[in-house]
Amino acid sequence: MSDSAASIESAATTSTDTVLLRVEEGVAWITLNRPDRLNAFAGDMRDRLHDALGRAATDADVRVIVITGAGRGFCTGADVEVMSDLLGRGDDVTFERLVHAGMRVVRRMQSIEQPVVAAVNGPAAGAGASLALACDFRVASEKASIGVTFNRIGLHPDWGATYSLPRLVGPGRAAELVMTGRMVDAREAERIGLFDHVFTADAFDGEVRKMAAELAAKPPLALRLAKQTLAASLDSGLDAMLAAEGERQMRCFRSADAQEGIAAFNEKRPAVFRGE
Template structure:
C-alpha cells in the first residue's frame, strides 16, 4: 500500500485497484489529490505484478470533478498556477491510462461529473451501477471541459451529441449513458463490485501481449487507413505468433485445460 491521503491503492491476483477516497466530498479533486491519482496510476502502469487496473470511488460517488470550494478559493486568489497544476495532473492521468498497455476498467459506482466523467471516459471499459450518472458539468460554473473530454466524448458519441452533452451540462442517468455508449454495462448497484472483480479477473487471465497489442491497434485506428491497420495487424499477429503464450494457448486448447498465460 502506498501512503496517499485521498487515494487507496491495492494489488491482488494481478489486479491493481485505485479508489478515490474523499467520500465526504463525493471524491472531488482538490489540492494534492489529482497528483496522488496520477502517481497511483503511474505506479500500477509500471508494476510487473499488475495486469489490469480498476478505478472506482469510495462512498456514494465515483468522482464529482473539481471541488467547488477549492475552485472558488483559486479564483478569488487568481491562483493560475494551482489551476494549471490541477488540469495538468488530469492530463497526465488520462494520458497514462490511454498509453498503458494494460486494460483499465472504470467501476462507476455513482455520479461522475466534470473531470470525474472524463476520468471514466479515459478508461478502456466502463462498468456502472444502475445508480450512476455522468455529465460534462463544466459550464455550470463557467468552465470548459478538461481532462480529455473534448477528445474522448466525440469519439464515443459523435461530435453533435458530444456538443449537446457539453452545452446542456446535464447529468445523464445510467440507462441513457448505456444507450449512448458512455457505459459498456450497467448492473444493479449491489452487484457492481462483484461484476467488476469478475471482469478484471477474466482480463487478468488473458494473454497480456495480445491484449496490449489489441489496445494499441484499436486506439491507433482512429486516424489510420484500412491498409495501414492491416499492416499493423500483421505486425502484431506475428509478434503474438512468436510468443510462448501462443504455444500455451494451443496446448491448453488441445489438452482441454485452462491456459496459463505468462506474458512471454
C-alpha cells in the first residue's frame, strides 16, 4: 500500500466492512475496502456503497463527498471470480440483480446535491472506471490508471459508462476506449479529459484533502444549484439555461451566504458560509 493511499484510507474507521464511511470537517470519505482484491465488487458491496452514499448525502454536516479505494487500487470492477461462479451455475438472476445494484448506485450519485469527487489512487477498471466517471470530477495519483475494460471478459459497459464517457471525451474517443478496452495511464487520462488533475504519489493525499477542504468551505447553496444547472445543460438549449441561471442566481442573491460572501470580500476576510 502506498503512503498516500494508506493516509486517505485512515480517514475511514478500520473495520471488516467492504465500504467504509467517515465524516470529518464537512467531508464524507467513502472508501472501497477490499484491498486484497483491488476493491473489486463482490457480495453486497454495491448495496453498501449505495447506502453509504445515501447516508452521506442526507447528513447535514456533509458538504462534499470523496470516493476512494483502500490499498493500491481504486476499484477494478466486478470480481471475476464471482462472475465465473455465476456463469458456471448459470445464475442469470443473481447477475441481473448485481447489474441493477450498479444502476442504483449511479442513480443515487446523480441525485446527490453535494459535489462528489473520485480520488483515484490506483487502477480503476470496468465498473470501477464507470464509478469514477459518474462522479462530478476526478483527481488522480500519477500511479492511477483507468479503463472501460468490460469487453476483455466478453461483457458490455454498465454503471452509466456509455452516458458519461462520450460527454467527457467525445463520441469518437469514447468508442475507441470502449472497443479497445485498454487501460489509460494517469497522464494520458488527464490529457484527454478523463482525469481533471493528476498529482504525484507523494503529494496525492495532501492535494485531495486540500481540494476537499476548499470545496467544503464553499457556499453549499451556490454549489448545489450550479451542479443542478450544469447537469441540465447536457440536454438543454441556451434559452432554457439562461432562464435556469437567472432563477438560481436570484435564489443565491437572496441567501445569507451571499450576504456573508459580499461582506467578507469588502472586509478583506475569509467568508464563513453556512448554507443559508
